[in-house]
Amino acid sequence: AQRVTQPEKLLSVFKGAPVELKCNYSYSGSPELFWYVQYSRQRLQLLLRHISRESIKGFTADLNKGETSFHLKKPFAQEEDSAMYYCALYGRRQLTFGSGTQLTVLP
Amino acid sequence: GAVVSQHPSWVICKSGTSVKIECRSLDFQATTMFWYRQFPKQSLMLMATSNEGSKATYEQGVEKDKFLINHASLTLSTLTVTSAHPEDSSFYICSAVKPGQGAAGDSLSGYEQYFGPGTRLTVT
Numbered sequence: 001a002q003r004v005t006q007p008e009k010l011l012s013v014f015k016g017a018p019v020e021l022k023c024n025y026s027y028s029g030s031p032e033l034f035w036y037v038q039y040s041r042q043r044l045q046l047l048l049r050h051i052s053r054e055s056i057k058g059f060t061a062d063l064n065k066g067e068t069s070f071h072l073k074k075p076f077a078q079e080e081d082s083a084m085y086y087c088a089l090y091g092r093r094q095l096t097f098g099s100g101t102q103l104t105v106l107p
Numbered sequence: 108g109a110v111v112s113q114h115p116s117w118v119i120c121k122s123g124t125s126v127k128i129e130c131r132s133l134d135f136q137a138t139t140m141f142w143y144r145q146f147p148k149q150s151l152m153l154m155a156t157s158n159e160g161s162k163a164t165y166e167q168g169v170e171k172d173k174f175l176i177n178h179a180s181l182t183l184s185t186l187t188v189t190s191a192h193p194e195d196s197s198f199y200i201c202s203a204v205k206p207g208q209g210a211a212g213d214s215l216s217g218y219e220q221y222f223g224p225g226t227r228l229t230v231t
Binding site for chain 2: 045046086093094096098100
């Protein structure tokens, strides 16, 4: 079975501080991992995917197969980053989501 | 762009009645759509995979006779909650897969999955 774990339901940081949202996964194969974001009153949207190795809105995430992790990081958080973040794994033709982390960036 | 719409955005119905929720891909054709259910402050749980022209694939624990899915065209999938009960009250979200430029197959890397805004169902 595939599983995604986000250990933190809530995370608060001050503006300008670094932020890291944790994600661990379980999958017997080569996974594809994603981070989705849901801003207040908006739909879920893709933030980034591990295969692209890209940085979106200053966020990056590195797949660590040894630790089975895909943590999302940003060196300097902004207030507009406040949102719900979901880590997701694609395998066996379905997307499995973590429970999500509500990030609040304080002024 | 790629836009997925859902209708209605919210609905209140009486226990025992049926409710139909539509999911449309507005500017692309989607051979595959997914239906999710989201409880308050919880994650999205996949209910079923809707494939155009064929029967939906339901996840374990999801009653296919209760949650009827029809994917009659490449731009429309419907979810009908039959004989709704208060415990069916939830936020239902659909997503549509837009074929990308990558290779087809089991990888999502060649595809984009776009989400609808969700439908809030309240059964009284």
